[in-house]
Amino acid sequence: MxxxxxxxxxxxxxxxxxxxxxxxxxxxxxxxxRQTLVxxxxxxxxxxxxxxxxxxxRVGRRRTTFVEIRRV
Numbered sequence: 001m002x003x004x005x006x007x008x009x010x011x012x013x014x015x016x017x018x019x020x021x022x023x024x025x026x027x028x029x030x031x032x033x034r035q036t037l038v039x040x041x042x043x044x045x046x047x048x049x050x051x052x053x054x055x056x057x058r059v060g061r062r063r064t065t066f067v068e069i070r071r072v
Contacts, residue, residue: 030037
């Protein structure tokens with residue numbers, strides 16, 4: 001059988017302290033990189049808009065009918 005004399009019970013406070021430390025570390029890492037993440041997100045957004053514009057322009061050129069009008 002297991003020896004329960006050396007077993008330590010985990011209390012709510014222990015668990016809360018551990019999770020709070022983890023959350024603070026994660027929050028600090030995100031705060032440090034926030035400006036970089038915002039810049040990368042904005043660049044990706046601009047790239048998506050430009051690609052959508054160029055693809056739409058190409059499709060529009062392929063589907064457009066040219067009508068030539070000549071003066072007689």
